[in-house]
Amino acid sequence: MAHSMRQGHAPLRAQPAFGPDRKGKATVTIPSPTIPNPANPARERPQDYVLRRVTERRVRLIRLWFTDVAGQLKSFAISPAELEAAFEQGMVFDGSSIEGFSRVAEADMVALPDPETFELMPARNGNGEDISARMFCDITGADGAPFDGDPRGVLRRVMDRARAAGYTFYVAPEMEYFLFEPDRVDGRPVPLDAGSYFDLTTADIASDIRHRTLSALETMGIPVEYSFHEDAPSQHEIDLRYADALTMADSVMTFRLLVREIAFEHGVHATFMPKPLAGVQGSGMHTHMSLFADGRNAFSDPSSADGLSDVARGFVAGLLSHAREITAVTNQLVNSYKRLIAGYEAPVAISWARSNRAALIRVPPTRNEGEEATRVEYRAPDPACNPYLAFAVILAAGLKGIEEGYELPPETPPSITGYSDHGGPAYGHHLPASLDEALDEMEGSALVAETLGQHLFRWFLRNKRREWSSYQTQVTQFELDNYFAAV
């Protein structure tokens, strides 16, 4: 648990601080930060902090959040009165009702709130009443042992492995999504601004949603790197500022909820579906990544010709080698593979490049941003993934490449822009073309099995195979249009 890491905390010396400042106000002595709550010495300070904030801010409801294996946010609310017990014993719930949590003869699970993730939710009606807060939970079995089906736990374990090797994994995803009219017409989604480029009303709504979303994100501690831009009609993109992968996975879960809720308040439907409209580009979650060691960017090596370190090369090589195996996790829906096609700025061939936007892995130029900005961008994931599992398998693949010293194939030259032919054996592989193919790849992957753990690995495959079979039973519009009359 993160809060137990504070035991090595150096006590501050009591010291009056002073100094002229712009309004010339005073400062006083600082007590040691390590003092526990005198009323209950056993309680740790982060928990004490949360309990005090709940009282001070008159929080009415505390939402405890966790994520099921499919990547859906699960929430249950407790009252402030229950909070102390929740910290001490956790909240017991029936795991059999959660996707991917059920295990034979072990339905009782415990959700332990992580006090360092305590955030107030943005006020819905702005009048300051009805204040609620959220905390992410770690899931354990009734015996208190970490539950191996908890996606947050899976990511924690891989991050711990990276840490043992001296690395911290930082990620910065670019979140894309569409805004649609609330109701579909003839079963088809209607883009918010389709055919209404001069319609001020919809423009105002989009701009208001944009503004509200950005401010809600910032107040919930999710800083935004660049503001929106739109590629397809009604498509939006918000780039999140980097954070360690665990924090970022939490942020992605919060992000998806906020975007949907704010859109809903405006009578609009937001979707993270990877490819909601045929014929226009889908929504990706391009993820910028770097490893830091001893406060330095381990991907950067100013002495090498291209500025990339051997660590970066190994990481990229690992990711390329295992890309096919991890795609079922980073792109987990039947629909995900409708996005991964040629011609819509989505990656298809397994390749890397510095200045070729068709590549699966891009090494963006850092210009004057300095060594810290050296990073690689993995362009396969889509925003419908389970971010904990996606970051976990990406990191595991990269670490594998570093540990085993994988050799990095040559980069795709800028001249190659086609998607089907990247000209040579080094680029001969493609991402899986369907969920079915991706699941086959995953099933044979020792790396993914080890990373996810047997319980989650098996459940994921079973669940997704079912999804594919169910899809196979459908007769699509394409088939009707092309075969019904002709054959």
Place this chain on the structure above:
Amino acid sequence: MYAVHPAAVSTELAQFLDLGGYAWKPVATTADITAGAPPEGWAGAIIRLGGHDAHSESQNSEGAGGTDVAWAVARALREHAAATLPVLVLVRGNALDELTMRDELFDDFCLDPFHPRELEARLAHLAAASNGGSTEIIEYGPLRINLDTYEAVVDERPLDLTYMEYELLRFLASQPGRVFTREALLNQVWGYEYYGGARTVDVHVRRLRAKLGEENADLIQTVRSVGYRLGTYRWR
């Protein structure tokens, strides 16, 4: 450490301070307030109006008592550490008029010649009062942090911080103007074991600035290639 003015401290006062176990240091001019400040800051000040004329090298040309310098020192103390630094004035019975219209420059006074018992009691009272009783508050510009309730307020607007954001802000605000490296902040605020690495500090600073709001985001300043500090330079 008490600042005592004028620098030529009378025998009785020096004796009183030494016997009472007060750490003290003579302060001749306003410049000494900042230049001579002990690392932990002044605990208080004793200013004797119109000192003992025979001993004081009255640097000012006017007035036998040299009260102009004395009041300048008192004013400098206020600017230096605002109201938290208690200032006690020793004043002769025939010079009480000196106090008129200068209430904001001192916290208490004692008739001179003083009785050691009285002076001791008044200093003790001032020390207790300046510690703010049970509530510990850090204030800096528009920022106020109540250390007891963990309430952080900027421009009277409550800040909803996560625990670590709060800890970072509190730490920076405890020593405004002082520059901390990212490594120092990581060690002191997070503890050395935390696995976010030094970049964690950047991440949290960015979030804190977002929550402080645009108009106050510059409360936390980036000191290029060094680290972060709250507010401006410690010494102006």
